[in-house]
Structure formats: structure tokens, C-alpha cells
Amino acid sequence: xxxxxxxxxxxxxxxxxxxxxxxxxxxxxxxxxxxxxxxxxxxxxxxxxxxxxxxxxxxxxxxxxxxxxxxxxxxxxxxxxxxxxxxxxxxxxxxxxxxxxxxxxxxxxxxxxxxxxxxxxxxxxxxxxxxxxxxxxxxxxxxxxxxxxxxxxxxxxxxxxxxxxxxxxxxxxxxxxxxxxxxxxxxxxxxxxxxxxxxxxxxxxxxxxxxxxxxxxxxxxxxxxxxxxxxxxxxxxxxxxxxxxxxxxxxxxxxxxxxxxxxxxxxxxxxxxxxxxxxxxxxxxxxxxxxxxxxxxxxxxxxxxxxxxxxxxxxxxxxx
Amino acid sequence: xxxxxxxxxxxxxxxxxxxxxxxxxxxxxxxxxxxxxxxxxxxxxxxxxxxxxxxxxxxxxxxxxxxxxxxxxxxxxxxxxxxxxxxxxxxxxxxxxxxxxxxxxxxxxxxxxxxxxxxxxxxxxxxxxxxxxxxxxxxxxxxxxxxxxxxxxxxxxxxxxxxxxxxxxxxxxxxxxxxxxxxxxxxxxxxxxxxxxxxxxxxxxxxxxxxxxxxxxxxxxxxxxxxxxxxxxxxxxxxxxxxxxxxxxxxxxxxxxxxxxxxxxxxxxxxxxxxxxxxxxxxxxxxxxxxxxxxxxxxxxxxxxxxxxxxxxxxxxxxx
Numbered sequence: 001x002x003x004x005x006x007x008x009x010x011x012x013x014x015x016x017x018x019x020x021x022x023x024x025x026x027x028x029x030x031x032x033x034x035x036x037x038x039x040x041x042x043x044x045x046x047x048x049x050x051x052x053x054x055x056x057x058x059x060x061x062x063x064x065x066x067x068x069x070x071x072x073x074x075x076x077x078x079x080x081x082x083x084x085x086x087x088x089x090x091x092x093x094x095x096x097x098x099x100x101x102x103x104x105x106x107x108x109x110x111x112x113x114x115x116x117x118x119x120x121x122x123x124x125x126x127x128x129x130x131x132x133x134x135x136x137x138x139x140x141x142x143x144x145x146x147x148x149x150x151x152x153x154x155x156x157x158x159x160x161x162x163x164x165x166x167x168x169x170x171x172x173x174x175x176x177x178x179x180x181x182x183x184x185x186x187x188x189x190x191x192x193x194x195x196x197x198x199x200x201x202x203x204x205x206x207x208x209x210x211x212x213x214x215x216x217x218x219x220x221x222x223x224x225x226x227x228x229x230x231x232x233x234x235x236x237x238x239x240x241x242x243x244x245x246x247x248x249x250x251x252x253x254x255x256x257x258x259x260x261x262x263x264x265x266x267x268x269x270x271x272x273x274x275x276x277x278x279x280x281x282x283x284x285x286x287x288x289x290x291x292x293x294x295x296x297x298x299x300x301x302x303x304x305x306x307x308x309x310x311x312x313x314x315x316x317x318x319x320x
Numbered sequence: 321x322x323x324x325x326x327x328x329x330x331x332x333x334x335x336x337x338x339x340x341x342x343x344x345x346x347x348x349x350x351x352x353x354x355x356x357x358x359x360x361x362x363x364x365x366x367x368x369x370x371x372x373x374x375x376x377x378x379x380x381x382x383x384x385x386x387x388x389x390x391x392x393x394x395x396x397x398x399x400x401x402x403x404x405x406x407x408x409x410x411x412x413x414x415x416x417x418x419x420x421x422x423x424x425x426x427x428x429x430x431x432x433x434x435x436x437x438x439x440x441x442x443x444x445x446x447x448x449x450x451x452x453x454x455x456x457x458x459x460x461x462x463x464x465x466x467x468x469x470x471x472x473x474x475x476x477x478x479x480x481x482x483x484x485x486x487x488x489x490x491x492x493x494x495x496x497x498x499x500x501x502x503x504x505x506x507x508x509x510x511x512x513x514x515x516x517x518x519x520x521x522x523x524x525x526x527x528x529x530x531x532x533x534x535x536x537x538x539x540x541x542x543x544x545x546x547x548x549x550x551x552x553x554x555x556x557x558x559x560x561x562x563x564x565x566x567x568x569x570x571x572x573x574x575x576x577x578x579x580x581x582x583x584x585x586x587x588x589x590x591x592x593x594x595x596x597x598x599x600x601x602x603x604x605x606x607x608x609x610x611x612x613x614x615x616x617x618x619x620x621x622x623x624x625x626x627x628x629x630x631x632x633x634x635x636x637x638x639x640x
Contacts (some may be wrong), residue, residue, distance in 0.1 A: 209532040209558025238529025243570070250566050254599045279574045 004097035004320060005055045005104060006181070006267075007062065010089045011069050012078050014045040019072055024049070026068045030061040034319050036267065045080025046089070050267065052096060052319060055107045059114065062091060066115050066174075074170040075146040085142045085149050086172035092127065093178045096269065096316060104178035105129045109161075112176045116163030119171070122153060123162040126177035131161060138175055146172040183233040183272060184265035185241060186219075187248050188308075190226055190258045194218045197227040200251045204244050205231070211239045211247075236269075242276035245305055261308040270317040273297050273305075280304040294318055324417035324640060325375045325424060326501070326587075327382065330409045331389050332398050334365040339392050344369070346388045350381040354639050356587065365400025366409070370587065372416060372639060375427045379434065382411060386435050386494075394490040395466040405462045405469050406492035412447065413498045416589065416636060424498035425449045429481075432496045436483030439491070442473060445481040446497035455481075458495055466492040503553040503592060504585035505561060506539075507568050508628075510546055510578045514538045517547040520571045524564050525551070531559045531567075556589075562596035565625055581628040590637040593617050593625075600624040614638055 013019050020040050027035045033053035040047040049065075051058065066088060073087035091111065093104040105128055112123035130136040134157075144152045149167045152158050159165050160173065167173055189197050197218035202208035205216035216231035229248055233239055249259045274289050277300045281288070292300070294312050301307045312318045333339055340360050347355045353373035360367040369385075371378065386408060393407035411431065413424040425448055432443035450456040454477075464472045469487045472478050479485050480493065487493055509517050517538035522528035525536040536551035549568055553559055569579045594609050597620045601608070612620070614632050621627045632638045 203563065206532060209555060211531065212526060212529040235529060243523065243567070246570050247563070247567065250563070250570075254602055255604065256602060282574055282576060284575065 001098045003055055003099040003103070004052055005058055005099060005107065006094040006096050006316070007051045007058055007091060008094070009049050009051070009062065009065060009091045010084075011047050011049070011065075011073065012045065012075060012080070012084045012087055012089055013073055014040040014047050014080065015042045020047055023047075023065070023068050023072055026064045027051070027061060030057065030064070032057040033061045036316075036319060041082070043080065044082035045078060046082045046084065052316065055093070055099065055103070058093075059107065059111055062111055063114060063118070066119060066121070070119055070121075070171050075172045076170065078146070083139065083142050083145055084172075085144075085146050086121070086168075086174040087170070088174055089142075090126070090138060090175045090177075092176075093129075094181050095178075096181070097320060101128055101178060101180070108176045108178045112162040112174075115174065115176075116160070119168070121163055121168045121171050122160035122166065122173040124173065124175045125161040126175045127179040129177040135161075138177075141175055149173055180235055181269055181272075183236050183241070183268055184231075185233055185244070185262065186228040186230045186265065187245060187262045188224075188226060188228050188260055189248075189252060190260055192220060192226060194220050194227050196255055196257065197229055199255075200248045201229045201231070203251045204229070204247055211244065213239045214244060236272040236275070240275045240279070241272060241305060242279040245276075259306070261306045263308055264310060264314055266314075267316045268314060270294065270297060270315050273301050273315065276305060277301070321418045323375055323419040323423075324372055325378055325419060325427065326414040326416050326636070327371045327378055327411060328414070329369050329371070329382065329385060329411045330404075331367050331369070331385075331393065332365065332395060332400070332404045332407055332409055333393055334360040334367050334400065335362045340367055343367075343385070343388050343392055346384045347371070347381060350377065350384070352377040353381045356636075356639060361402070363400065364402035365398060366402045366404065372636065375413070375419065375423070378413075379427065379431055382431055383434060383438070386439060386441070390439055390441075390491050395492045396490065398466070403459070403462055403465055404492075405464075405466050406441070406488075406494040407490070408494055409462070410446075410458060410495045410497075412496075413449075414501050415498075416501070417640060421448055421498060421500070428496045428498045432482040432494075435494065435496075436480070439488070440484055441488045441491050442480035442483035442486065442493040444493065444495045446495045447499040449497040451481060458497075461495055469493055500555055501589055501592075503556050503561070503588055504551075505553055505564070505582065506548040506550045506585065507565060507582045508544075508546060508548055508580055509568075509572060510580055512540060512546060514540050514547055516575055516577065517549055519575075520568045521549045521551070523571045524549070524567055531564065533559045534564060556592040556595070560595045560599070561592060561625060562599040565596075579626070581626045583628055584630060584634055586634075587636045588634060590614065590617060590635050593621050593635065596625060597621070 036050040038049040069087040093108045108129040116123050124141045201216040204210040205214050213235035219230045356370040358369040389407040413428045415424050428449040436443050444461045521536040524530040525534050533555035539550045
């Protein structure tokens with residue numbers, strides 16, 4: 001079984017479509033790496049790229065991406081709503097298949113060293129790859145952004161893990177790390193009352209006493225005319241989707257509201273869905289995973305997790 | 321409305337019944353303080369006393385308790401399964417009615433200062449009253465116990481908050497602090513399989529990804545012939561009982577097990593029960609608290625939370 005990682009480089013251009021095309025084109029020659037999608041956000045002025053493939057081939061593709069971003073992007077002329085410190089701002093390695101977190105940490109170190117050596121770009125290791133507690137959270141590293149990093153990087157406490165203690169004049173600096181797969185998941189509530197929906201968010205999110213690996217808040221969807229509990233699930237093995245979904249339904253019941261549907265933003269591993277379907281099917285055998293085709297998983301998720309706008313292309317295993 | 325606190329002093333004698341009687345007798349002359357109960361554990365060689373009343377009167381009662389424990393208990397001749405560092409080992413102040421946590425912190429400081437001044441007993445402030453992060457958790461302070469404290473207390477990092485940097489020769493040292501009401505709550509599972517029950521514990525406890533203020537584990541009750549998820553709820557406002565109960569029921573469903581009953585160990589505030597009954601009654605008005613008599617609360621808790629061995633005397637407000 002081949003090793004598969006996902007990488008989600010974020011680069012700092014989300015407006016100039018031609019420039020984005022020139023950058024994305026770099027993946028054309030990396031046939032072994034699958035470009036799942038890229039989403040450019042013009043408010044953020046930032047593009048998020050989703051790649052999956054063999055981790056060694058991934059290193060080559062990311063070196064080329066760095067080179068083209070170095071040519072195309074000058075952070076001195078960049079502004080946008082999203083905080084950023086580099087032309088490529090962040091690259092996480094995410095274990096998908098037959099690879100451990102430890103190996104993803106190793107790959108993030110290798111990439112950081114290669115980028116620092118070849119391009120003299122300072123690289124910080126974050127998340128699971130962090131060597132110091134205050135580098136675990138990306139916003140901590142990025143605080144001050146491109147502009148503030150000019151001075152910050154001279155502080156011995158902010159010496160980069162690889163590369164010079166000097167901000168690259170146009171590229172800035174880069175965070176590379178390893179983390180678990182993060183699921184972006186939203187639960188629809190049939191009310192336009194954000195206050196009520198916030199109660200449901202508080203019931204499930206870590207910061208208010210809820211589940212340890214859930215970040216959540218309320219949001220009103222103007223176009224759809226209802227609210228959502230919008231969330232990130234940072235560890236779907238410890239906080240499976242069905243438990244979050246059922247807990248929100250439990251809370252909504254008290255206020256006599258319905259939970260008609262939910263949605264996955266971006267990709268989700270089949271394993272995360274199987275863990276929830278096992279619950280609804282009342283089964284606990286390990287063969288269940290093999291028995292369930294992707295088509296059947298999609299069917300089960302629509303029926304039990306009430307996932308809307310959901311199809312096989314949302315499931316990462318579909319691309320493997 | 322009068323201010324009411326609960327205090328739960330733990331003293332280091334759980335075997336010698338006459339000695340325990342002589343110690344407990346000290347509360348006879350403190351008519352304003354209600355002695356709810358005291359539980360002597362001979363394995364632990366420790367007695368846990370539950371008191372409620374006015375905080376100023378509580379200070380007087382606790383000074384007298386300290387005096388009698390100083391006379392009756394010599395830690396040099398004490399052994400038991402429970403870790404301990406003092407003749408009275410710990411005294412928490414717990415806000416019950418018309419009193420804020422901040423005031424309970426203040427009362428714990430006043431008591432610590434009085435005990436240190438009068439008896440030359442070193443006192444450490446812990447939990448919400450802690451002045452340093454490594455004193456928040458009692459086991460951290462108590463590490464080394466009576467015996468180890470002889471040297472530990474000379475370390476500047478372990479200088480007591482009040483009193484001499486010298487262990488009292490017979491009494492040892494004492495931790496005083498303030499904390500929220502802690503609910504000891506167990507959910508019965510109709511299986512004797514501790515492994516399965518552990519899965520339910522993992523779903524709800526903080527350390528495995530569950531609710532932030534829940535500590536839980538599985539236990540097999542030999543006399544009753546079934547398992548329990550046994551737990552402490554450290555903040556019942558953020559992690560209400562009904563949500564924990566319903567989540568365990570949700571998890572048990574998957575394995576086709578029933579959750580026939582549950583129990584409260586010790587006392588519980590009416591407020592904690594009302595918060596759960598509101599859920600089952602589907603109401604959200606603040607008047608509900610006033611409408612519900614203690615008798616009705618007991619009835620509702622038996623019906624919806626399936627509390628067994630439960631009556632009005634489990635509810636702290638019954639004694640107010």
C-alpha cells in the first residue's frame with residue numbers, strides 16, 4: 001500500500017487570476033501529485049491549494065511551488081483580510097494513508113531544510129512539528145505578519161528552525177508543519193436566531209466546556225435564510241461527527257428547533273464517515289469499512305448525517 | 321438572602337471511631353453551621369466532613385476543628401491509602417448561595433492566615449485561590465506527602481502562602497482553597513464488560529476528547545453485578561448532567577446496551593438538577609426554578625435522569 005499525504009499550501013495571491021494560473025500550472029509537470037482543487041479568495045487575497053500524493057514526490061512539487069511563488073509574489077505589495085507572513089504562508093503535511101504523524105513531521109522538516117538552503121527563506125516548524133510550545137499554534141508564529149517579522153525574527157526566541165534569522169525581502173517567511181486531518185463541518189438550524197444557535201455551538205465547542213477537539217460558532221447564512229453551527233473538527237477520531245451531530249440535535253430539541261441538514265466543506269476521509277455510519281448501523285466490526293463502497297457511504301451519510309450537497313468527490317479516498 | 325458556603329475539610333483519621341467522635345463533636349457548639357454528614361474511610365484512614373453555613377461562622381468552626389485535630393492527630397503515626405500531608409489535609413470553600421467565587425477565595429486566604437498565625441501551621445492556597453500555576457492542583461502541592469514535605473517546604477518554590485517554611489512536627493501542612501461545586505455522578509450500564517463501559521467513559525471525559533469539565537472512568541460493581549461510568553463533573557453549568565447522561569445513552573445504543581439508572585454520590589445543588597429538568601421539560605423560563613419544589617425536582621429527576629437511591633436529602637438546598 002502506497003504512502004499518501006495531503007498538503008494544503010496557502011499562497012498570498014487571491015485576486016490576479018492570471019498570476020494564480022501561472023502558479024497553479026507548476027503542478028502540471030508533477031503527474032504523481034493529484035491537485036484536488038484550489039480556492040482563491042479575493043477578500044483574503046489568498047489561495048488555498050489541496051494536493052494529495054506520495055510524500056517524496058510532494059517535496060519536489062512543493063519546491064517548484066516555492067520557486068514560482070518567489071518569482072511571482074512580493075509581500076511588500078500585498079494586502080488582504082487574512083493574516084500572512086509569507087508568499088507561501090503555510091504548508092501543512094497531513095497523514096492520509098499508510099503514513100504516521102511522525103513521518104509527516106519528518107517530511108515537514110526535510111522540506112523546511114530544503115527551502116531554507118535553496119532560497120534562503122526562514123522556515124518555522126509548527127503544529128505537530130513544532131520544537132517549542134509557543135510554535136505549536138500558527139497565529140503565534142505569524143503574529144506581526146510580514147511587516148512585523150522584520151524585527152521579530154531578530155529576537156533569539158523567534159530564530160527560525162531553518163534558514164537565516166532575517167526575513168526574506170520579498171517572500172517573507174514560511175511555516176511548515178504536520179497536523180491531523182481537519183474537518184470543516186456545518187450543521188444547519190432552522191432558525192434565523194444566531195443567539196439560539198450560539199447556545200448549540202457552546203454545548204459542543206471546547207472553549208465553552210464542550211468536546212475537546214471542536215472549534216465552533218454560530219453564523220447566519222443570508223442567502224439561505226437560516227443559521228448554522230459552523231465548526232472545525234481537529235480530531236475526528238476522538239470527536240466523531242455523529243456524536244457532534246446528535247448532541248446538537250439533542251440541544252435543539254429543547255428549544256423545539258429542527259436540524260434539517262448539515263454540510264462538509266472541502267474534503268473528508270472515508271474513515272471519518274465510516275466511524276459515524278457504524279454508529280447509525282449499530283455495528284462494530286472492522287470489516288464494515290471494506291464492505292461499504294464509496295457510493296454506499298454517500299447514501300448512508302445523506303440518510304443519517306443529513307449531508308446536503310454531498311457526493312463522492314467530497315471523499316478523499318475517491319481520489320486515491 | 322444570606323451568604324452560604326460549603327466547606328469539605330478532610331482530616332487524617334478514619335479508623336479510631338472514638339477519636340473521630342471527639343473531633344466531630346467540635347461542631348456541636350457551632351449551631352449556625354450545619355454538619356451535613358461525615359464519612360470515615362478506614363482504608364484511606366481519612367474522614368471527609370461536609371459543612372454548610374455562613375462563611376464568617378464557618379471560619380470559627382474551622383479554627384476549632386484545626387485546634388482539635390492538632391491535639392488528636394500526629395501524622396508521624398498515620399498511614400492509609402489516600403495521599404495526605406496534614407492532620408487536616410485540605411479545606412475547600414465552595415460557593416453555594418449569594419456568594420461569588422472571589423469571596424470564597426478571600427475566605428480561604430483569611431482562614432489560612434489565621435491558622436498559620438495561631439498554630440504555626442504552614443498553609444498552601446490551592447485551586448481558585450492558588451497564587452501560582454503549580455499550586456492549582458492539590459496533588460502537585462501534596463506530592464511527597466507528610467514525609468516528603470519536611471524537605472520540600474524548604475525549597476523557595478514551595479514556600480507556603482502563609483506560615484513558616486517549616487513542616488509542623490505533628491500536624492504537617494494544610495491546603496486551603498476555593499473551588500466550584502463538584503458533582504460525583506455515576507451512570508449504570510447493563511453490562512459487566514468494563515471495556516465497553518470504558519468506551520462510554522472515553523466519549524464524555526476531557527482527557528479522551530470529551531467534555532471539558534468531566535473526569536470519568538469505568539468501574540465494575542461486584543455487589544450489583546454491572547458496570548458504571550463513574551465521574552466527577554467539575555463544572556455543572558458548562559457540562560450539565562442531562563447532556564452527559566444523553567451522550568452516554570447515545571453511545572450505549574450503538575452497542576445495544578441499556579442505561580437503566582444513574583446515581584448522585586453525596587450532595588448536589590438544586591440548580592444543577594433544574595438545569596437538566598429544563599431540558600426534559602422543554603422549557604427555558606427562569607421562573608421554572610421557583611415553580612419547582614424540591615419534591616417535584618426529586619420526582620422529575622427519578623423520571624428523566626433515572627436517579628436511583630435519590631431523595632430530597634441529596635439536594636443541598638433542602639438544608640438551607
